Amino acid sequence: MKQQRIRRLLTALAAALPLTTVLVAGAAAPATAAVPLGSAGTITIGGLCLDDDDFGTADGTIIKVFTCNGSSAQKWTWYDDGTLRIFGKCVDVTGAANATGALIVLYTCSALPHQKFAHLPDGTIYSAKSGKCLAVQGAIANGSRVGLAPCDPAQANQKFTAATAPAAKYALSAGSAVRYSRPDDTPAAVYLDKDGTFYYQQAHALYGADEHRKWSFFTGADFDSTTLAPITNSVNPNNSNDSNADTTWRCNNSPTGLESTYAPAGSSYSQRNYCDLAGVWVDPDTGDWYGLVHNEFTPQPFGDGMHYDSIDYGVSTDQGKTWTIRDHVITSPYSVKRNDTAAFPASTYYYGDGDQRLFVDYASGYFYVFYASRVLNKSGGGAVWLQHVARAPISQKMAPSSWSKWYNGAWQTPGVGGAESNIIPADGGGPGYTTPAEDYKPAATGSVASQVSSGVLPDNSQLAVMNIAWNAYLGLYIGTPQNNVAQATDTKTPLRFYATKDLATQKWFDLGLVVNQPNGAWYRWLLDSANLTSSTVLGKTFRSYCSFYCSTYSGEYATITIAPKSTADLPASPVHSGATYRVGAGNGQFLTQSGSGLATTTANPTAWTFTPTGDGFHSVANRSTGHALGVGGDNAGRAWGAGVSLGAVTCAPTVNQQWSIQATTTGSYRLVNRYSGLALSLSGTVVTAPQRNWVNAGTAGDTRSPSAQTLAFSVVDTAIGNTVTVACPGNQSSPAAAAISPVQIAAVDSDRTQSLTYSASGLPGGLSINTGTGEITGTPTGAGTSSVTVTATDGSGASGSTTFTWVVTPADLARDKPTTASSVEATTLAATQATDGNPSTRWASAYADPQWLRVDLGSTRTITGVGLAWEAAYAKAYQIQVSNDGTSWTTIYSTSTSTGGTQDLAGLTGSGRYVRMLGTTRATSFGYSLWSFNVYGS
Numbered sequence: 019m020k021q022q023r024i025r026r027l028l029t030a031l032a033a034a035l036p037l038t039t040v041l042v043a044g045a046a047a048p049a050t051a052a053v054p055l056g057s058a059g060t061i062t063i064g065g066l067c068l069d070d071d072d073f074g075t076a077d078g079t080i081i082k083v084f085t086c087n088g089s090s091a092q093k094w095t096w097y098d099d100g101t102l103r104i105f106g107k108c109v110d111v112t113g114a115a116n117a118t119g120a121l122i123v124l125y126t127c128s129a130l131p132h133q134k135f136a137h138l139p140d141g142t143i144y145s146a147k148s149g150k151c152l153a154v155q156g157a158i159a160n161g162s163r164v165g166l167a168p169c170d171p172a173q174a175n176q177k178f179t180a181a182t183a184p185a186a187k188y189a190l191s192a193g194s195a196v197r198y199s200r201p202d203d204t205p206a207a208v209y210l211d212k213d214g215t216f217y218y219q220q221a222h223a224l225y226g227a228d229e230h231r232k233w234s235f236f237t238g239a240d241f242d243s244t245t246l247a248p249i250t251n252s253v254n255p256n257n258s259n260d261s262n263a264d265t266t267w268r269c270n271n272s273p274t275g276l277e278s279t280y281a282p283a284g285s286s287y288s289q290r291n292y293c294d295l296a297g298v299w300v301d302p303d304t305g306d307w308y309g310l311v312h313n314e315f316t317p318q319p320f321g322d323g324m325h326y327d328s329i330d331y332g333v334s335t336d337q338g339k340t341w342t343i344r345d346h347v348i349t350s351p352y353s354v355k356r357n358d359t360a361a362f363p364a365s366t367y368y369y370g371d372g373d374q375r376l377f378v379d380y381a382s383g384y385f386y387v388f389y390a391s392r393v394l395n396k397s398g399g400g401a402v403w404l405q406h407v408a409r410a411p412i413s414q415k416m417a418p419s420s421w422s423k424w425y426n427g428a429w430q431t432p433g434v435g436g437a438e439s440n441i442i443p444a445d446g447g448g449p450g451y452t453t454p455a456e457d458y459k460p461a462a463t464g465s466v467a468s469q470v471s472s473g474v475l476p477d478n479s480q481l482a483v484m485n486i487a488w489n490a491y492l493g494l495y496i497g498t499p500q501n502n503v504a505q506a507t508d509t510k511t512p513l514r515f516y517a518t519k520d521l522a523t524q525k526w527f528d529l530g531l532v533v534n535q536p537n538g539a540w541y542r543w544l545l546d547s548a549n550l551t552s553s554t555v556l557g558k559t560f561r562s563y564c565s566f567y568c569s570t571y572s573g574e575y576a577t578i579t580i581a582p583k584s585t586a587d588l589p590a591s592p593v594h595s596g597a598t599y600r601v602g603a604g605n606g607q608f609l610t611q612s613g614s615g616l617a618t619t620t621a622n623p624t625a626w627t628f629t630p631t632g633d634g635f636h637s638v639a640n641r642s643t644g645h646a647l648g649v650g651g652d653n654a655g656r657a658w659g660a661g662v663s664l665g666a667v668t669c670a671p672t673v674n675q676q677w678s679i680q681a682t683t684t685g686s687y688r689l690v691n692r693y694s695g696l697a698l699s700l701s702g703t704v705v706t707a708p709q710r711n712w713v714n715a716g717t718a719g720d721t722r723s724p725s726a727q728t729l730a731f732s733v734v735d736t737a738i739g740n741t742v743t744v745a746c747p748g749n750q751s752s753p754a755a756a757a758i759s760p761v762q763i764a765a766v767d768s769d770r771t772q773s774l775t776y777s778a779s780g781l782p783g784g785l786s787i788n789t790g791t792g793e794i795t796g797t798p799t800g801a802g803t804s805s806v807t808v809t810a811t812d813g814s815g816a817s818g819s820t821t822f823t824w825v826v827t828p829a830d831l832a833r834d835k836p837t838t839a840s841s842v843e844a845t846t847l848a849a850t851q852a853t854d855g856n857p858s859t860r861w862a863s864a865y866a867d868p869q870w871l872r873v874d875l876g877s878t879r880t881i882t883g884v885g886l887a888w889e890a891a892y893a894k895a896y897q898i899q900v901s902n903d904g905t906s907w908t909t910i911y912s913t914s915t916s917t918g919g920t921q922d923l924a925g926l927t928g929s930g931r932y933v934r935m936l937g938t939t940r941a942t943s944f945g946y947s948l949w950s951f952n953v954y955g956s
Contacts, residue, residue: 052101052129058093059182060086061143064158064174067092070124075105078112079124083154083162096183100134100146100447101127108133111166116148116456117473119155121165136446137183139530140171140512146448149477151176168470168477170503171531172511187587188492190515192532192562193577194570194858197890201565201573202234204296204312205375205485205543208241208553210695211337212305212719214656216240216551217247223269223292223314231269233262233295235338240550252339260340269293269313272343274328278315279356287317287325293343295332297376299385301415302658302708302720307334308416310387311343312372319356320367320396326354327372329389331416345418348374348389348408348433352460362460366393366469371406371438375485378554379521380688380709381680384409385416386521388497390483391438393458393466393475400466402475403482403502404440404458407524408433413712424524426454440476443516444525451524452476478502481516481526487544490634490678491558492580493589495521496529498562501539510536510569513562515580535576538567547577548633548673551656552695555678558633592679592687593628596741596768598641598734601626603700604686604725611640616647616662616704625734628679629671635678635692637671640664647698648675649691649706656694658720662704668805669746669822682711686728701726741768742818744810749823753830754801758785763792765810765818772812780806782826798826828883828954830855832933836874839863843945852951860889863937863945871951872934878902881910881928885921885952886935892918893946895939900930907934914939 061068069084070091086092095103102109110125114132127133131147138144143152145166153167154175170176200206203222210216215237223231238244254260259267266289269275275291297310311330319326329348332341350370353361362368374389386409392401407424410433414420421433424441427449431437440457444450462474469475483500494517504511513535516526545561546552563575582588593599600623601609608623609616625641639646645664649655651674667675676692688709689698696706699722707722714721745764752758765774776792782804785796792810804824811817832853839849841864851859853873863869884898898911910928918941933953937946 052097052099052127055096055098055184056182058095058104059180060092061094061178061180061183062086063154063178066158066160068094068164068178070104073105074124075107077107077123077125079107081109081122081124081164083158083164084160094180094182096137096180099129100136101129102135103127109135111145111148114147115473116150116166116476118150118167118471119165120148120473121155121163122152131448134446134448136528137178137180138445138528139186139188140514140528141177141179142169142171143176143178143180144169144443144445144528146444146446148473149442149452149479152178169480170507172503172507172509185583186530187582187584188529189581189583190530190532191579192513192535195535195568195574195576197571198563198565198573198575199890200236201541203541204294205541205565206241206563207295207297207309207376207543208545208551209298209300210551210656211300212658214653214660214694216244216653216656217298217338218244219295219298219309221265221294221296223265223294225287225289225292225317227288231265231289231292233265233341235262241545242550247338249338254340262338262341265293268341268343272311272313272330273345274313274315274330277354278313278326281317282321285318290317291315293330295341296374297387299376299378299412299416300708302710303415303714303716304335304719305337307338308332309334309341310347310374310376310416312374314372316354316356319354319358320362321357322394322396322398324369324392324394324398326350327370327391328354329371329374329387331418346434347410347416347418347421348387348423349435350391351431351435351437362396364461364463365396366460366462366466367396368392368458368460369394373483375483377486378412379488380412380554380690380711381488382521382683383412383711384521385412386486388481388484388486390500393469395465402466402470403478403500404476405442405479405481405484405499406438407441408438409521412710424451427451429522440479441481441524441526442476442479443481443528445527450526478506480514483542484516485542485544485553487553487556487560489517489556489558489560489580491556491588492517492582492634494519496544496556496580497526498542498544499539500542501537504536504538504567508538510538510567512536513539513569513576513578515578529580532562532576532578535562535569537564537569539564540566545575546692548676549693552692554695555680555690555692557631557635591630592681593636593731595627595629595743598625598627599731600624600734601638601689601700602730602732604728604730605701605723607700607702607726609698609700609704611643611664614664616664618700618702618704628731631671631676635676637667637675638677638689639667646671646675647677648672649694650674651693656696658696658708659705660694660696662698662706666821669749669820682728684728686730688727689729697727698729699726700729740772740812740814740816742766742774742810742812742816744808744818744820746820746822749825750806751825751827752782752798753827753833754798755829757797758795761794763787763794763808763810763820765792767812767816769812769814772814772816774810774812776808776810778806778808780804780824782824801826801828830885830952831875831879831955832873832951832953835876837861837872837951839871840869841866841945843947847947852948855950857887857949860947860949861951862889862891862947865940865943865945867940868936868938869946870934870936871946871948872904872932873951873953874904875931875933875953878929878931879953879955881926881930881933881953881955883922883924883926883954884911884933884935885923885950885954887920887949888918889947889949890918890942891944891947892916892941893935893937893939894941896935896937898923898926899934899936900928901932901934902930904932907936916941
């Protein structure tokens with residue numbers, strides 16, 4: 019066998035050179051002895067056990083599935099080097115093959131990639147070398163062999179139970195899908211301009227002669243409040259053919275466009291190049307906008323239905339009004355000429371590099387671009403998605419010569435025309451990429467499908483078209499890719515996330531599935547759910563967006579939470595609660611409080627405390643006053659050079675008062691404001707500035723030194739007397755005239771022998787606090803909003819406090835009252851769900867006008883207000899009506915310009931036993947839908 023010859027060669031070389039480390043392509047360097055990750059146990063599938071045939075220990079021993087019998091031949095042990103062992107031998111893929119159907123056997127352990135496996139959270143067993151999964155061959159029956167197959171957890175012959183395998187370390191969950199109304203042909207790329215204005219950008223370039231080709235920009239306070247920005251319709255004043263609203267001329271006359279050719283006559287492709295802006299960065303040196311441009315060009319290069327792909331870069335010097343596409347940055351390692359049979363002599367071709375996802379990694383100082391290619395049949399049909407990554411120093415501003423591709427485990431080939439490796443998960447300890455010998459070869463014969471099956475072409479990369487972000491809570495880069503399994507089978511499968519600790523090594527591992535979010539995942543992106551403006555840094559809970567073939571809608575997002583099952587898997591922090599720190603910059607300046615403001619100093623700086631928010635961020639407060647660092651809450655607070663001020667923290671710090679601690683590659687840190695994405699800068703004044711690791715040699719833009727934002731935290735002391743920490747219970751909301759559920763205030767004293775006494779100020783009338791236990795009880799007597807401060811004091815006089823808001827709402831007369839409707843879309847969307855007090859249930863009507871929802875209050879009441887919380891299917895025109903008999907109605911409110919959302923209609927005048935919402939014009943093609951319908955009065 020080839021496998022045996024390689025092992026003999028290694029043995030001979032090691033004997034000949036006993037003092038030399040021998041490195042052979044594909045071989046592992048010497049390592050410490052592997053360690054078992056638990057006890058031996060069974061691996062089962064379909065009620066049968068993975069079995070070592072006849073207790074064999076010889077190389078090549080058959081592995082099969084067999085009736086579980088408790089024997090030692092069915093007790094497998096997982097090791098920390100990714101191997102799976104029994105009787106001192108390792109599970110191995112026969113011939114080190116990548117072919118579908120290649121069988122597993124036992125073999126002498128060598129730590130080579132084809133002996134590395136991982137039991138994934140979805141139940142599959144992943145082969146780290148091939149990127150395929152183990153599957154029972156044929157029926158799951160006694161004696162059936164196990165071999166490789168394209169990974170698909172929906173297949174019963176791939177779902178293994180392995181109780182002693184390393185368990186999944188992370189728990190993933192999601193809320194319900196929420197409609198996103200602007201799906202487009204690229205993900206939404208979010209960014210902040212130099213003045214703090216928020217934008218996001220999308221694009222499409224449709225193929226038909228009369229179809230749109232457009233770069234769209236949206237702006238607003240945050241993602242949820244955006245409208246179309248005027249620059250979307252900007253025309254180049256020097257060329258009326260060039261505009262954002264029609265990019266046909268721009269694409270055809272770009273560097274790629276000028277090199278491309280038109281499709282054959284009769285094709286549905288009307289242009290020679292289609293280009294989408296996808297990924298924007300604002301240069302801190304100038305304020306200019308830079309973006310990556312995805313080209314689809316030279317359509318039908320072999321008479322098939324596809325095209326070539328490449329990535330250029332463009333620049334706008336006038337905040338997006340006009341763009342110049344300057345040059346290529348990432349292009350195919352192969353030919354992109356029409357009908358180039360010399361470059362592609364067999365039956366397949368490589369369509370090039372595209373579908374890029376830009377990630378600006380300020381921690382390392384690099385742009386990272388994750389991009390895809392496809393291998394296609396010249397005859398049409400059939401495709402395999404491969405995934406690649408390139409990077410460039412941010413300081414080089416996307417210049418073509420600055421890009422390097424990840425190839426054969428290193429950043430060693432140029433972005434333009436360089437060779438590139440297909441990246442795959444490194445689960446099980448695999449290398450995380452396909453070796454050059456096993457990657458695409460133009461001369462390989464056979465169709466795409468046959469090459470994948472025979473193992474000479476990689477299968478679809480699980481990481482294809484991956485969108486990534488830094489998760490500050492996990493201390494990991496996380497990514498969610500296109501769902502290749504769903505697209506290949508036309509069946510939605512659960513959303514999946516991957517993670518890596520270091521982008522420089524591309525070692526991605528499987529975090530797990532979000533089971534209630536099945537999708538086909540075409541265009542995806544991530545968004546921080548606290549600021550709604552950043553896709554770069556996320557917290558524990560964030561939004562995951564999808565355009566087309568999503569779980570519920572054509573465009574949607576779900577709120578995702580990822581958390582480790584053990585706190586031991588959370589990242590170590592350079593700061594700790596209970597300690598105080600000096601905050602100093604690389605320029606010798608320290609952060610200090612001066613009067614009521616902030617300043618920098620070189621002597622006697624202020625001591626600061628860091629309090630974690632619980633989702634990866636911190637508030638930073640003066641130890642003595644408790645006032646925390648923050649920025650303004652408007653565009654000015656996000657602008658370059660925005661001043662940092664001190665303010666009280668109410669209950670929990672606002673997003674403006676939250677900071678992520680970002681480690682740099684030089685061992686220092688940055689404090690990055692969550693609201694603005696800018697770094698704390700100590701340069702004579704205390705401001706926030708664009709993150710950078712290079713000096714701006716010019717005079718425009720931000721000219722602050724990078725040393726002013728590279729920080730160190732030096733401990734002042736670890737404790738100052740007793741410390742009392744009071745946990746914030748969260749902002750509270752209660753209806754008037756109804757007894758509250760008791761609210762327990764929790765406090766901890768650093769001296770556990772002390773007793774605490776509680777006091778409260780600002781409680782709504784009718785509520786009181788138990789001074790011994792900290793429990794708040796009572797019945798609010800009137801509506802209003804109060805700022806409540808609870809203080810816990812110990813016998814030494816040490817105290818701590820928390821401040822939060824308590825809103826007392828008017829009594830909801832409609833709560834749990836009989837409710838009916840003109841129609842319901844489904845039995846699960848009943849009328850009563852709008853008045854059950856549960857904000858997660860809703861009523862939805864049939865898809866027609868008009869429709870109504872009616873509540874019976876039981877007796878005639880005076881009506882002073884109505885609250886409506888609309889789902890995405892809302893009423894553009896509706897009336898609020900009252901009636902004493904349920905037949906004759908009086909209108910007390912009417913609108914024809916409703917925008918949906920949450921609407922509180924106060925100051926109404928009317929009376930009646932019945933109150934209804936009468937919808938007369940729908941805002942969407944769907945029906946009417948209300949999360950809640952509240953009635954207020956007496």
